[in-house]
Structures are given as C-alpha cells and as structure tokens.
Amino acid sequence: MKDCIDILDLTKEEIDDLIHTALDMIADPAKYADCLRGKRLATLFYEPSTRTRLSFESAMQSLGGSVIGFSGIQQTSVSKGETVHDTAIVVSQLADVIAMRHNMEGAPMLAARSCSIPVINAGDGGHNHPTQTLADLLTIYREKGGFENLTIGLCGDLKYGRTVHSLLNAMARYKGLKVVLIAPKELRIPDWVKEDVLEKNNIPYVETEDFEGSLADLDVLYMTRIQKERFDSLETYERLKDVYILNAEKMKKAKDDCIVLHPLPRVNEISTDFDDDPRACYFKQVYNGRYMRMALIRHLVLQNEKTFRKGEDEITDVLHCTNPRCITATERSIHHVFRLRDPKTRTYRCIYCEAEAVLPEK
Ligand code: NCD
Numbered sequence: 001m002k003d004c005i006d007i008l009d010l011t012k013e014e015i016d017d018l019i020h021t022a023l024d025m026i027a028d029p030a031k032y033a034d035c036l037r038g039k040r041l042a043t044l045f046y047e048p049s050t051r052t053r054l055s056f057e058s059a060m061q062s063l064g065g066s067v068i069g070f071s072g073i074q075q076t077s078v079s080k081g082e083t084v085h086d087t088a089i090v091v092s093q094l095a096d097v098i099a100m101r102h103n104m105e106g107a108p109m110l111a112a113r114s115c116s117i118p119v120i121n122a123g124d125g126g127h128n129h130p131t132q133t134l135a136d137l138l139t140i141y142r143e144k145g146g147f148e149n150l151t152i153g154l155c156g157d158l159k160y161g162r163t164v165h166s167l168l169n170a171m172a173r174y175k176g177l178k179v180v181l182i183a184p185k186e187l188r189i190p191d192w193v194k195e196d197v198l199e200k201n202n203i204p205y206v207e208t209e210d211f212e213g214s215l216a217d218l219d220v221l222y223m224t225r226i227q228k229e230r231f232d233s234l235e236t237y238e239r240l241k242d243v244y245i246l247n248a249e250k251m252k253k254a255k256d257d258c259i260v261l262h263p264l265p266r267v268n269e270i271s272t273d274f275d276d277d278p279r280a281c282y283f284k285q286v287y288n289g290r291y292m293r294m295a296l297i298r299h300l301v302l303q304n305e306k307t308f309r310k311g312e313d314e315i316t317d318v319l320h321c322t323n324p325r326c327i328t329a330t331e332r333s334i335h336h337v338f339r340l341r342d343p344k345t346r347t348y349r350c351i352y353c354e355a356e357a358v359l360p361e362k
Contacts, residue, residue: 002303003112003119004296007130007170015170018134018299019141022291029062032294036065039301042095043069044087044111045122046078046102051264051286052122052131056099059293065301068095083331088115097301099131100124103229106327106352110334118300125325126160126230127353132263133166134296135289139281140220142288143259149176151217155244156182156224156269158189160231163263164224165193172201179205180214184243186236187226192354196341211244215254221246223262223269223282247271251279261285313340319348319357326353 003009010018025032041060045053049071057067070076078087084100084107091098092115100108101122108121123129140147152171154164158181168189171177179198181189188207198205208214215221223246231237245268246260262270262282274280319338321328328336328350338348338357346359 002300003108003121004130004300005109005112005119005121006128007133007166009130012173014299015134015137018292018295019138021295021298022138022288025062025291025294032063032298034064035298036060036063036301039063039065039097040095041065041067041069041297042091042098043067043071043122044091044098044100044102045069045071046073046100046107047123048072049101049122051289052101053099055135055286055290055293056120056122056131056297059290059297062290062294063298065096065297069099083333084110084327085114085331085334087111088119091115092117097297102327104327104330105323105325105354106350109352110327110331118303120296120300123162124327125162125353126227127162128166128169129162129263130166131293131296132163132289133170134292135285136163136167136222136261136263137170138288138292139261139285140259142284143281144219147171147174147177150174150219151178151180152220152222153180153182153214153218154189154222154224155211155214155246157187157226158183158224159187160227161224164189164222165197167222168193168197172197172203177203179203180218181205181207182209182211182214182244183207184209184240186240190354192349192356196349196354211246212250212253215250215258218254218258221254221258221260223260223266225262225265225267225269242268245269245271246274248273248277251277254279314338314351315340315348315359319350319359321350321353321355321357323350323353323355326350326355328352 088111099120099122105125105127112119341347
C-alpha cells in the first residue's frame, strides 16, 4: 500500500494487520506514543468536517507527530486558484503524509498521483471515504467478532453516501455477505457499485424502499444522512430528507444483536430515544475510527515505498470524462485517465470518479 485512496488499496491482510494494531493501541497506547515523533501530517480539508479532521489530528498527535493544514479554503491560495496538483506538490515538501477531503470526486487520487508522499482520502465528493470504512470495520469486528456471513442493510442516501460505497467495497471480500439496499428510487446506489462491487463479486443483494419490512433479517444496519450538499435541487432534498427515521419502537422488529451504525453527523435519521440501546454503536465508531487512523498513518509513514500510482490497464487522453462532479471538470490541465472495465464491451472507467465510457471501434 502506498496511498489510501480507495479501501481496496488495502489487502484483506493489511486490513487485518491494521485491526490488530488498532486493538493493541487501544490496549497499550503508551507503546505508540512516540512512534511518529518528528513526522508531520497535513490535513487538507477543502470541505467541512468535524469528526474526520479532528480524528486525523488526534490520531497523529497520539503517535507523537504534529499536524499542519487547513479547513475551508478561504484563507488559502486555493482561493487564488491553485490546483490540487500544485498544492499536493507544495505540501509534500512540508509534510510526511497528507489527509485530503474534497468536494470533487477523485481529488485525493489526483494528489496521490502528483506527489511523492502518501495521500489518504478523507472523503471525495459522493464517491469514497475509506477511513470511515476502517472505523466501521473495527466496530463490526469488535461487536460481531468478524466479517463473514453477515447480512448488512444500508439505508438512506445510497447515491451520494460515500461511506456506503467504500464499506460495500470492503465487505464484498468476505464470505457469506448478503446486502439489503434500502433507499428511495432517487437515491439508489450508483451503477458502478452495483456492477463492479456487488455483481462482480456475486454478492446477493436486494433493492427496496421498505425500511421496516427489512429490519428482521439484518445483522448490521448502516444508517446514513441524506446528503443535502450534493443535491442539484433543494426541492428534491426537502421531499426526501426524512424518508427513513429509525427509533426505539421500530428497532423492536430487528434482531437482539443487530448493531446499528451511522458515520455521523446524524440529522433526523436516528431518534435519540434509541441511543441507550446496546445495539446503538454509532458513537463507538468515532472511538474506533481514531485508532484505525492511528494504525493507518503509522503504517503509511513508516512504509517508505511510495511510488507513482499507475495501473497496467490505463489509457491516457483517449477518452474524456464528462462527469461534472469529477476533479477533471475543474482541474483542466490534467490528463483524463481511464482503466479498462470490460474488454468485450470496450468499457472503461475514469480512474478519478468511476464514470463509464466506451471506446469507439476504430
Ligand atoms: C460522513 C462523510 O463525511 O461522508 N461523515 C464522516 O466522515 N464521519 C457522512 C456524512 O457526512 O453524512
């Protein structure tokens, strides 16, 4: 692993290692208190965040390292028009690892390809959020004892909910997974997740709008916030915002050991009357997230093997990405890079945002 842009940058074995390191850090934090002394994390947060940024900062400090960075672009040269590419090169000379959150899909990938230090994706638009997945995985591991043979329900904004995309990518590698996708039709999971994650891995899944009717079968229920900031129309958001609300009464229909996760912040999706139920694990995710970030940062900074990211099946400047949410839409000077998805249909996906494109016959 060189960067952590996608959860699949980590093998299953690396995830196991991070989990065991995080558990050791929880048991004996003093052992790690100085391991990154003299090292610096740069948190480049182009988009609002509370818990993720503070979690990264507190993680680095708990390892003895220090933190520089920004939160919001008003006071930075980004507001003068500096590109992600240039910012990454500049920051790589001042820090040892970058954690980047950006509203455009693929921005951390671009940073990773631009600079020589490890880059961590702290959330890119509605695309991916691998370190939230690390928090989710440690929580599932501690509560359920492992990842096999679980039925997971994901509920709410499955279209823009980046944490859902990364979690499914991670869980698809474990045996016996079943998935229930609970969303209104406007907020269904994107095709790239359905095709490249669920179908490619032969994961049985159902798509439904029926929340209460789905509860009885679940081992894990992953609630999400409707992502107001990503809607093109406020009217659609207003219509959908309270579509699923979990409360103590509804959870009577779920199993006694069905854990409830939520990446937070919650708006209305989980009523506070459920918070004292032992199945409510959303605040535990915050705790676990800090230790998983500690394990990840330590691993990346000590690895010393960063090389330029390039896949073997990539083509450059042959296809053009037309997704307006992709970093290629704002960062005009960069190459459009696609990786092969299916040679039979000549379909490719943008390496930044997964948008599909078909290579025309010659
Ligand atoms: C999530 C995110 O930013 O995607 N929050 C987080 O990182 N804990 C979920 C959300 O904002 O709804």
